[in-house]
Structure formats: structure tokens, C-alpha cells
Amino acid sequence: MSKKELKRYKVIxxxxxxxxxxKQAAELLSLSLRQVYRLKKRVLEEDENGVIHK
Known part of the structure; x- marks a missing residue:
């Protein structure tokens, strides 16, 4: 897991x-609110693997 992916995981x-x-998560990660909702869904489904680039 890269540093960027680790930061995404920790913030989510x-x-x-x-x-x-x-909204704070989106600002911390410089992403849209829609994108952090997608990340949250993947983290809930796949845990750490949800933020790893495939």
C-alpha cells in the first residue's frame, strides 16, 4: 500500500x-464529496483493499 493509499484509508x-x-474527508483528500462516498463504500465492503489501486 502506498503512502497516498494509506492516507486515504486512514481518513475514510x-x-x-x-x-x-x-465534507472534511473530501477536503483532506482533495477529492469531491461524491468520490469520498465511493471510497467509503469500497472500504466498508473490502476494508483496506478498497483503497488499493487495481
Whole structure:
């Protein structure tokens, strides 16, 4: 897992656990709100593998 993917995973986990909002996650990752919702869905389905580039 690259540093970028690790950061994405950590930020999405913080959002899932309620420490930050979706909007904050999007800002931290420089992504759109729609894209972080997609990432969140993949993390919930595949855990760490959800953020790894395929």
C-alpha cells in the first residue's frame, strides 16, 4: 500500500468512526464529496483493499 493509499484509508476510517464529516474527508483528500462516498463504500465492503489501486 502506498503512502497516498494509506492516507486515504486512514481518513475514510476516521469518517466511518465519526471523528470527521464527509465534507472534511473530501477536503483532506482533495477529492469531491461524491468520490469520498465511493471510497467509503469500497472500504466498508473490502476494508483496506478498497483503497488499493487495481
Amino acid at each position: 476510517r476516521q469518517w466511518i468512526e465519526g471523528y470527521i464529516t464527509g
